[in-house]
Amino acid sequence: MIADLQKLFSLQEADIQIRSLEQELARIPETLSQAREQRALAKGQMEEVKKALEEERGEQRRVESNLNDAETLLTHLEANSSQVKSNEAYTAMLVEIEAAKEKISVSETQILEGMESLEATASRLEEASRFSADTDARVAAEEEDIAKREEELQGEVERQQDIRAKRHALVPPEALRIYDRIAARKLPALASVVGKLCGKCHAVLPAQLAVEAREGKSIVSCRGCKRILVPDEVMKKSEE
Ligand SMILES: [Zn+2]
Missing domain, CATH: 1.10.287.1490 (Helix Hairpins)
Structure with a gap:
């Protein structure tokens, strides 16, 4: 799943480039x-x-x-x-x-x-x-x-x-569906988890949600801004 999130992050990088x-x-x-x-x-x-x-x-x-x-x-x-x-x-x-x-x-x-x-x-x-x-x-x-x-x-x-x-084409459809929905309204659509906080809107996440997001094993959305929460390392790596 971490790998999928990284693909999603790479996709988002292209989207941000295109947007700009x-x-x-x-x-x-x-x-x-x-x-x-x-x-x-x-x-x-x-x-x-x-x-x-x-x-x-x-x-x-x-x-x-x-x-x-x-x-x-x-x-x-x-x-x-x-x-x-x-x-x-x-x-x-x-x-x-x-x-x-x-x-x-x-x-x-x-x-x-x-x-x-x-x-x-x-x-x-x-x-x-x-x-x-x-x-x-x-x-x-x-x-x-x-x-x-x-x-x-x-x-x-x-x-x-x-x-x-x-x-x-590399991102699994389920992750894409969620990503596309968020990205249509706001970019970046991904936010890193910082401790128990959403890295973007700084909403405090329920403990369990924060753990899941930090593990990066599933798609977890912030309750505040709805962005997809990903472990910090995902936000740093990007493949061409
Ligand atoms: Zn948020």
Whole structure:
């Protein structure tokens, strides 16, 4: 029976391996989507700055056009100043000239400020573009690593499943039936007996049960966690 329990322990080792590989496989989509999110985020930030730059350029063109209009108006007013007949008309024209000059001055200031702002935004765009390109490259490398790891894991799962099938065939059906039922809900399904205690849930075992479990002559289940109780030495030995 000890030998059977050891076979059961070997089977469990394969099951634990498979479980852990499958858990790692299951985490892959989340890891991938997180990496891709970062790529999308960096790209989105870059697009935003690009849009801001376009808007600033549009505003700059609008101010330049205002300046042009004011300059044209001023030229026109000054060219016609000699033809003004009355004092009132002359005074009115001076007011118009002053207004045009003021508009030119305001526009020139706006253009200077706009140029500074454009320069800053262009440099922000450069930075955002570089960050986006770096993120692209990093995520691409990550995707490649993940794909490689996924292939490795799938290969390893297959290998462990072969090992498991061989070990499964060696365990007596009665022990298998009990093991499979427990292993479906919890792994490990085996617990060692430590004195009178279950090594997993630390439930105190009835004296007779503890003795039987330590002898390893039959399948004994813990009253607490339902695991199969086995002598300590079973848990240490494992055959390939
Ligand atoms: Zn227990």
